[in-house]
Amino acid sequence: MLFLRRTLPLIIAFAVGLIGILVFYIPHSGAQSLEYELTKWDRIVAAFALALGIYSLMRLHWGRVRRQQAGWAYSFLVFVGFTVMFIFAIYNDGHGPFNPQVADSGPFVWMFNNVQVPADATMFSILAFFIASAAYRTFRARTPEAAILLVSAIIVMIGRVPIGGLISDSIPELSQWLMAVPNLAAKRGILLGVSLGIVATSLRIIFGIERSYLGGGEE
C-alpha cells in the first residue's frame, strides 16, 4: 500500500518527467508521437484539475453556509450565481448539454456579458482610485533606490501617453530608451535567474526531492 501511495507517484513523475525532457532531443517519429500522446492526456487531465479547483471553491463556500459562519449569506450568494449560470450552461440556448456550445446567443451569453464582464472589469479598475490615493499618501522616496524607481515611473508615465509628445519629443524617446535598455537589462537578468530556478525546481520534482505537490506532508 505504501508503494501505491508514495513510491508509485514518484516513479510516475520521474518517468514522465524524463520522457518529457528526452523527446525534446529525439526527432524520431516514435518519440514525437509519444510526446503528442502524453500532451493529449495532459490536456484532458488538466480539464479535471480545473474542475477540481471549482469543486473545492464550492465546497469551501458550502462549508461556510452549512456551519453558518459569519458572512455565510455571501457564500450562499456564490451558490446562487453558480446555480443560475450552471442551469443556463446546461440549457445551452435550447440545444442541451450534448450538442456543441452556442456561444453567440442565449441566456448564458447574456449572463456573461451583463454580470461577469462588468463585475470582472470593474474589480481591478477600483485600484485606479487607490493608486491615486497611494500616490499622494504613500509612494515615497524613502531611500535613494525608491527615488530612482519613482523618477523612472514618472518618465514612463508621461512618455507613454500622447501628452508626453506634446511637451517634448525627447520625453517619449527617453521613455522608450528606458524600456528598451535599462529595463530590458534588468528584466533579462531576472529572467535568467528565474529560469535557472524553474529548471532546479523541475529537477527536484522529477527526482522526487520536491514532493510538496503531492500534498499531505511526507507521510
Place this chain on the structure above:
Amino acid sequence: MRYFLCCITLVLYTAQVHAQQPTGVKAEDTPNDSGGNITVTWDYPKPYEGVEQIKYTIVVGESENGPFHGTKFSAANLQSSDPGTFGYGEETFQKLFARVDEYTDPTDPPKRIAIENGKTYYVQVIAHLPSGESFPSATVSAEAYENFFNRTKTNNFVIGTIFSLIILISIFLAQKRELFIRRIAGLEALDEALGRATEMGKPVLFAHGLTSMGTVSTIAAVNVLSRVANRTAEFNTELRVANNDPVVMAVSQEVVKESYLNAGRPDAYSEDSVFMVATEQFSYAAALDGMMVRDRPATNIMMGYFFAESLLLAETGASIGAIQIAGTDSYTQLPFFITTCDYTLMGEELYAASAYLSREPKLLGSLKGQDIGKAALLIVMILGTLLATLGIQTLTHIFTAY
C-alpha cells in the same frame, strides 16, 4: 576557317553550359528530423552579372533515368541562413540548399506524393536563366530516414545536463555539510521591526499572500513566519497571522504553535491568533485594512505571492505609520511594496531567506546550485561579449538557441 570558328563556338557553348549547370550537387537525408525530407545542396554560381536572377527547380524521380517530377520548396537559400544545420564556416556563404518533402505526380488531377523513408530517390537541380534556357545538373541520389538525435540541440543538451548535475550534487552536498549563504539584509530588517513592536507594546501583523500551500512562495512565507513567531514568543509580543486559504491557515497554526513551544512559552499561544480573514481577494484586503486601522499594529509583515491587493494592504499599513516588511516573488507587485514598505525582499530573495531560515538541504542545495549556474552565465556573458568585440564569435555561437 569556318570550321575553326565553329569549333570555337562549340567550345564556348560547352563552357557556357558548364557555367550555368548547377555544380557540386549533393542530396542527403535532412538531419535532425523524423525523416520524409531530403536536403539538396549545390554551389552558388561564380559571380557574374544577373546571377541573382537564376531560378532553381528541383526534380525528383524514383529511378536514375527518370521520369523526374517537380517539387515545391520555398526559395533556395544560402547555407549561412541555417547555421544550426550547416555551422558558420566560410563555405556556407557559397552553397545553396533546399529541402524537399514531396513531389507532384502529373496525373490528372496532379497528386502530391510524400517522400518515404528508406527509399532511394534521384534528384536533379535545374537552373533557369532569365533568357528562358534551363540547365539540369548531374543526377544524385539520396535516402531519407529518421534521426535519433537533434544535433542542433546539442548545446542545450550539454548545458542542461551539466546544470542538472550541479543542482543534484549541491543538494546532495547540502545534506552532508553546511553551505555558506550570505546574510540577507531583509531578515535583519525583520528583527529590527519586531524589536520596535516590542518597544511600543503593539501587535505584529503577518499577512499571507493569496496562493495555496503547494507554491514556492507560500512555503517560503511559512518559513519566514516560523522565524517571526520565534522572535515574538521570545519578546512576548502579540502576533496575528491573517490567512485566506484554509490549508495555509492550518499549516501556519502548526508553525506558530511549535515556535511558541520551542521558546518555552506555549501558554502565550492562542489558536485565534492565526485566523481566516476572507477567501476572496478584495474582501481579504478590505477586512485586513479594517483590522489594521482598528488594531494599529506596529509592524506589518506581508509575505508570499500577492496580486493587485498588495497596494490596498501596503497603503493602509503605511498610512497608520506601521513599519512594513514585504517579501514577494510577484514582480508586478514589487514596485508597490518598494515604495510603500520599509524593506522588501525582492523575488528570489524570498526563496533565499526561506532557505536561510529553514536550513533545508533541498532548498539550500538548490540555491547553491543556481548560484553556480548564475556565476557560469556571468562569466560566459562577459567573456562572450569581449571575444565578440574582438571579432571572435565562437562563444556566442555556442550559446545560441537553434
Place this chain on the structure above:
Amino acid sequence: MSRDHIIFIVFLFIFATINIYLFGSGNLSADWTGFGTFIAAGITLSLYSFLYKDNPLFKFAENLYVGVAAAYTLNQIWYTVLLADVVNPLSELEENLSNLWLIVPTLLGLFMLTQLSSAKFSWLSRIAFAFVVGLGAGLAIPRTIAANVLAQLEPTMQPIAATWVGLDLFIILVGVVTVLVYFFYSVEHTGPVGVASKIGIWFLMISFGASFGYTIMARLSLLIGRVGFLLEDWLVLPLPLF
C-alpha cells in the same frame, strides 16, 4: 438610522430614478438588451461603492460574480474539452477503436477528483498529480533552457562598438551582469561584488519603475473603460459632449 444607511438609500433612489428615466425615454430599450445594460450598470456601481467603504452591496456583487465565473469556466471545460475530446470520441468507438486510449487520461482525471474525498481513496489523486506535475516539469526543462536562457544569452553577447547602438548593448550587458550579481547568495556583498550589486539594484529600480508606471497606466485604462461603459452604454450620452 446611521449616516451609511441614508447614503445607501439615497444611492438606490438616484439609481432607480435614472433608470426609470432611461427606460421611459427609450434610451434603454425595454428588452433583454436594455435590461442587461441596467444590470451591468448596477453591478458596476455596486462594486464602486467599495470606494466609500467595504459594504454589503459590494460583497453582494463580488460573491455573485465568483459563482457566475466558476460556472462559466465549468461550461467551457465541458463543451470544448470533456464533451468534444472525451465523451464524443468514446461514444464513437465503433468507428475508431483507437479512441479507447482516452480511458487512461479520463481515469487519471477522475483520480484527481478523489483528492477531496475520504482518506481511503485520496491517494489516487497523487498518481494524477504526479503525471501532470512530472510531465510539466520534464517539458519545461529543455524549453526553458532554449527559450529563456540560450535565446537570451546570444543577443547579450554582441560586439560592442563606439556607437549609440554599441553603447546600448554595453549598458544591457552591465545591467544583466550586475542584476545577476545582486541575486547571488554565495558571496557577501562587499568590495567589488558590493559595488556590482549596488549597480544591479539601480537597474532593478529603473525596471521596477517602468513596471510601476505601466501598472498604474493599466489600472487607469480599466477605469476609463468602465467610465466609458457607464457614460455611453448606460446613460447613452452622445460623446464627446463638447
Place this chain on the structure above:
Amino acid sequence: MKEFLLNIDRRIIFIFVALGVIIPALTSFNLPINPTPNVQSIYDTIEEVGKENGTVLISFDYGPGSMPEVQPMALSVLRHCFKRNVKVVGMCLWPQGVGLAQQAFDTTSKELDAEYGSDYVFLGFKTGFQSVVVSMGHDFHGTFPQDLPGNNTTELPVTKNIKGLADFDYVLCLAAGNTPDGIWIPFGQERYKFKFGLGCTAVMAPDQFPYLQSGQMNGMMGGLAGAAEYETLVQASGTATEGMRPQSVVHLIIIFFIILGNVMYFLYGRPKGGTQ
C-alpha cells in the same frame, strides 16, 4: 494647512480621479498618436501576410478583467485582417477569453462581411496550456478536431490545410497573463520559429522587452496606448484612441500627487498615524 494636507480623506482624492476621467471623456480635444516601432511591426507583418493570402492564429488569452485594454486590440487586428483578406483562426488558452473573442468576431465580421469558415474560424478553449501548444505543433487537427460550433476542422476552408503550428504565417497572442512568455514562446515559437506577435496589458508589457530584442517576438502592443496606436494605423478610431484623452489627464494628476506627496514627506517627515 499642513494638518489638512496631511490628513486629507482618501475619498477626496478619489473624486479628483473620477473627474480626471469623466471630464476628458466628455470633451473632445485631439492628441497626436504616433505608432511606436513595436506596434508598427505587427501591422507590417499582417500586411505581408495579406499579400500572400496567409493565415493568422490569434490566441485570446485574457478575460473581462483586462477587456478595456485588450479588446480594442482584438477588434483592430481583426478589422485589419478582414480588410486584407487574411484568414484568421481564433482560440483561447483562458476559458474567459471565449465570450470576448466571440464578441470581437461577431462585431468585426458583420462590419466587413467576413464569412465564417472561409474567412475565419473560432476554435474555443482547451485546457492544458503548454500541452495545448505542444500538441498543436504536432497535429493541429488532432488537437482541435472541431471548432466551437462543432464543424470538423479538416473540412473548413480556413483550417483544412493547417497541419501544425508551423503552417501559420503569423501567431498573435492577446494576453493578460503569462501565456506569451510562459507558454507560446518556450513551447511553440522556440521549436517552429513562427513569427510571433503580442498584444498585452500594460502590466505585462515591460517584461516582454528581452523577447523583443532577441527576436523571439516581432512586435508588441502594450496596454491602451498600444491599442490606440494600432487603431491609428488601421485608421479606425475606437475606444482606445478616445481613451487616450482621459489617460493623459489622469497620468498628470497621479504624477502631481506623487510629487506633492513627496514634497510633504520631505518637509514634515513620515506620518505618525492618525490618517485614514
